[in-house]
Amino acid sequence: MSNKKNGSSVGLILGLIIIVGGALFVYSSAMFERVTPEVKVQSNGYWNLKKPLKVEISDESGVISYKVKLVTKEKSVDLLYEKLITAKKSISLEVEPPRSTYSIKDKKIKIVVEAQDISKWNYLKGNSTAKVIDLVIDKRRPQLSIVSNSYKISRGGSALVIFKAEDENIKELYIEGNHDKKFKPQPFYKDGYYISLLAWPVADPSFKATVIATDMAGNIAKAYVPLYLKNKEYRVSNIKLSDKFLKGKIADLAEEFSQTQGVEGPLEQFKVINEDVRAKNEQLIHELSSKVKDERVKRFKMNKMYPLKNAQVVAHFGDHRKYYYNGNYISESYHLGLDLASNAMATIKPQNAGEVVFSDYNGLYGNMPMIYHGLGLYTLYGHCSSVKVGSGDSVLKNEVIANTGKSGYAMGDHLHFGVLVQGIEVRPQEWMDSQWMKLNIDNVIKNAKETIDRN
Numbered sequence: 001m002s003n004k005k006n007g008s009s010v011g012l013i014l015g016l017i018i019i020v021g022g023a024l025f026v027y028s029s030a031m032f033e034r035v036t037p038e039v040k041v042q043s044n045g046y047w048n049l050k051k052p053l054k055v056e057i058s059d060e061s062g063v064i065s066y067k068v069k070l071v072t073k074e075k076s077v078d079l080l081y082e083k084l085i086t087a088k089k090s091i092s093l094e095v096e097p098p099r100s101t102y103s104i105k106d107k108k109i110k111i112v113v114e115a116q117d118i119s120k121w122n123y124l125k126g127n128s129t130a131k132v133i134d135l136v137i138d139k140r141r142p143q144l145s146i147v148s149n150s151y152k153i154s155r156g157g158s159a160l161v162i163f164k165a166e167d168e169n170i171k172e173l174y175i176e177g178n179h180d181k182k183f184k185p186q187p188f189y190k191d192g193y194y195i196s197l198l199a200w201p202v203a204d205p206s207f208k209a210t211v212i213a214t215d216m217a218g219n220i221a222k223a224y225v226p227l228y229l230k231n232k233e234y235r236v237s238n239i240k241l242s243d244k245f246l247k248g249k250i251a252d253l254a255e256e257f258s259q260t261q262g263v264e265g266p267l268e269q270f271k272v273i274n275e276d277v278r279a280k281n282e283q284l285i286h287e288l289s290s291k292v293k294d295e296r297v298k299r300f301k302m303n304k305m306y307p308l309k310n311a312q313v314v315a316h317f318g319d320h321r322k323y324y325y326n327g328n329y330i331s332e333s334y335h336l337g338l339d340l341a342s343n344a345m346a347t348i349k350p351q352n353a354g355e356v357v358f359s360d361y362n363g364l365y366g367n368m369p370m371i372y373h374g375l376g377l378y379t380l381y382g383h384c385s386s387v388k389v390g391s392g393d394s395v396l397k398n399e400v401i402a403n404t405g406k407s408g409y410a411m412g413d414h415l416h417f418g419v420l421v422q423g424i425e426v427r428p429q430e431w432m433d434s435q436w437m438k439l440n441i442d443n444v445i446k447n448a449k450e451t452i453d454r455n
C-alpha cells in the first residue's frame with residue numbers, strides 16, 4: 001500500500017514538474033513569445049498619393065504574413081498582401097499608392113497595416129497586430145505666381161520680387177539663389193502674398209532666382225523669377241605690397257589677431273590677415289545680416305542712402321584686388337563695400353531709420369556699427385573712430401551714429417560703407433541712386449499692390 005502510495009506521489013510530482021516545466025518552457029521560449037509585431041510608418045500625417053509610403057514591420061520570432069490596406073469612407077483597397085514561406089525578423093516595405101488615385105476623393109484616409117508573427121503563442125495562432133495611421137491626402141502642388149519684380153538685376157546688385165503662394169499645408173517657402181542660397185520671403189500686404197529682396201553675389205558670373213514652395217505631402221512647385229541679367233564689369237586691381245605697408249599697418253594688425261600669433265614674416269602675416277582674418281570677419285557679418293523677421297511687410301520705403309556728407313569715393317564696391325610682392329602673387333580679395341572720405345572724424349548719418357544689430361570691433365572692419373532696415377536689408381559702417389550707438393538701439397533717420405576713422409585695415413581716415421541683402425554684400429551705389437530705387441523697389445511695390453487690390 002505504502003509503496004503504491006509513494007509511487008503515485010512520485011508520479012504526481014513528476015507530472016507537476018512536467019506541467020510546470022512545460023509551462024515555464026512555453027512561457028520563456030522564443031517559440032512562444034507574446035509580443036505583437038511592431039509596425040512603423042514613415043509619415044508626417046500627409047500623403048500626396050505619388051511617393052511610396054515607407055513601412056517597417058519587425059518581430060522577435062519573425063513576421064509570417066502582412067497586409068496593407070487603404071481605407072476610405074466607402075471602400076477598402078488592399079495595397080499589399082504577402083504570406084511568407086520563411087518568417088523574417090524585419091521587413092521594409094515601399095507601399096505604392098493605388099493605381100487609380102483619381103477615384104480617391106476623401107481628404108482623410110486610413111492606412112491599416114496588419115501583421116502576424118510565427119510565435120506558437122495564442123494556441124499556435126501567433127500574435128497579430130493592426131496598426132491604423134490617419135493620413136491627410138493632398139495631391140495638389142502649391143500654386144505659385146510672380147506678381148511683380150524688378151525688371152533687371154546687375155552683377156553684384158539687388159532686386160525685388162513679390163509673389164503669390166497658395167496651399168493649405170505649406171511647409172517651406174523660399175527663393176533659391178546662387179550656391180543653394182535660400183532667400184527667406186516675408187508675408188506682404190495681404191494674405192497669400194510674399195516679398196523678398198534678392199542679391200547677385202559680385203564674384204559670380206551669372207545669377208538665377210527660383211521661388212520654391214513645398215507642402216507637407218511632399219508636392220513641390222517652382223516659379224522662375226524673370227530677371228534680365230546685366231553683367232556689370234568690376235575692376236581688377238594689381239597691387240604692389242610695399243615694405244612700408246608691411247612693416248607698418250600689417251605688423252601692427254598682426255599683433256592684434258589670434259590667427260597671426262606665431263606667424264613669422266610680413267608676407268605670411270599679410271596672407272593670413274587678408275584671407276583667414278577677413279573670412280572670419282565676413283562670416284560674422286553674414287551671420288548677423290542673414291536674419292529676416294516673420295512679420296508682414298505693409299510698406300517698405302527706403303530713402304536714398306548717403307551716410308557721409310560731401311564725401312568722395314576713394315574705393316569702389318566689387319574691386320577684385322590681387323596683391324604682389326617683387327612680382328610674385330601673394331593673395332587676393334574682393335572689396336565688398338564703398339569707401340567714402342571727407343574730413344577726418346566726419347560724422348556718419350544714415351538716411352534711414354533702423355535697429356542696431358552690432359556695434360563692436362570686427363577685425364579688419366575696425367569699429368563697426370551695423371543697422372537693420374527691414375526686409376533683410378542691412379547697412380554697415382567700417383573703420384570708425386568712435387561709435388555712438390549700441391547693439392539693440394533704435395536709430396532715427398539722420399541720427400549721428402559714429403565718426404569716420406582708420407580703425408582696422410585702413411590706411412587713411414574713411415568710411416567703409418557696406419549694404420547687405422540677407423547675408424550677401426551688394427552694390428551700395430544702387431541704394432544711393434534715387435532713380436534706381438524708384439524703378440527697382442518703389443514701383444515694384446506699387447505695381448504689386450495695384451495688382452493685388454484688383455484681385
Ligand SMILES: [Zn+2]
Nearest residue numbers: 337338339416
Ligand atoms: Zn573699404
